[in-house]
Amino acid sequence: MKLVVSDAGDGTREDHADWADAKFITDNNEIIYLSDLKEINYTQGWNELGKDKSVAGRILTLNGVEYDKGLGTHANGEILYTIPAGAVRFESVIGVDDEARENGSVQFIVYAK
Numbered sequence: 001m002k003l004v005v006s007d008a009g010d011g012t013r014e015d016h017a018d019w020a021d022a023k024f025i026t027d028n029n030e031i032i033y034l035s036d037l038k039e040i041n042y043t044q045g046w047n048e049l050g051k052d053k054s055v056a057g058r059i060l061t062l063n064g065v066e067y068d069k070g071l072g073t074h075a076n077g078e079i080l081y082t083i084p085a086g087a088v089r090f091e092s093v094i095g096v097d098d099e100a101r102e103n104g105s106v107q108f109i110v111y112a113k
């Protein structure tokens, strides 16, 4: 699976992109958080991939809601994962982290293969 964040066409300034609560759900209703898996690889426009934290190292926060789990990244970038055996769904809350205030703008794309 490939998770892509692009700059939404207006540059990457403050594009702190959160895949909050990002998880696979299996056919047994088991939850597998992406941040507990090792990605195949990733690229991103600034800093390192945040596991259970924002790209700037803070608590993942979207519209005032804090998330314990998830990925914090930065446009432009992509993250590659092997889909775990038995996984039938992917779910995530997405958005520009509150740490970017009103400044970021990002497009999120999910490729299942």
Ligand SMILES: [Ca+2]
Residues within 6 Å of the ligand: 006, 007, 008, 009, 010, 011, 012, 013, 015, 075, 104, 105, 106
């Ligand atoms: Ca942008």
